[in-house]
Amino acid sequence: MRCEREILGEESxxxxxxxxxxxxxxxxxxxRSFKRDxxxxxxxxxxxxxxxxxxxRLQAAASIKEIAYTLHYRQVSHFCRDFxxxxxxxxxxxxxxxxxxxxRLLAGDNPIHTEPSARGIAxxxxxxxxxxxxxx
Numbered sequence: 001m002r003c004e005r006e007i008l009g010e011e012s013x014x015x016x017x018x019x020x021x022x023x024x025x026x027x028x029x030x031x032r033s034f035k036r037d038x039x040x041x042x043x044x045x046x047x048x049x050x051x052x053x054x055x056x057r058l059q060a061a062a063s064i065k066e067i068a069y070t071l072h073y074r075q076v077s078h079f080c081r082d083f084x085x086x087x088x089x090x091x092x093x094x095x096x097x098x099x100x101x102x103x104r105l106l107a108g109d110n111p112i113h114t115e116p117s118a119r120g121i122a123x124x125x126x127x128x129x130x131x132x133x134x135x136x
Contacts, residue, residue, distance in 0.1 A: 009049040013072045016042040051086050054079070055094070055106045064091045 068079035
């Protein structure tokens with residue numbers, strides 16, 4: 001079951017500015033409140049939600065290009081770069097994984113937290129039940 005914040009993320013096209021407008025608060029207020037409540041900025045959290053949605057859509061037959069555009073990426077290369085930096089593999093590599101491996105990755109993919117890695121920041125995932133709280 002998706003929480004209100006996840007739905008709001010989609011409705012805002014994964015844009016913190018649009019999310020603030022939908023919540024009828026200033027961007028700065030959204031950033032402060034979101035950071036206080038979740039530990040993440042709206043931009044970081046929305047990026048994780050966008051990539052979580054990508055995992056679900058990659059299990060279907062849609063093309064990578066189609067998925068990138070439906071997730072409001074302006075360029076497919078930007079989507080592929082985000083996906084690889086987040087999951088350590090390209091969308092094509094993910095599709096080639098056995099279904100059981102895809103399901104394990106998807107099951108572990110909900111609101112994000114960051115931890116340092118050799119290549120800067122690696123994005124990891126926490127349970128939605130931990131961080132999913134009502135939208136503003």
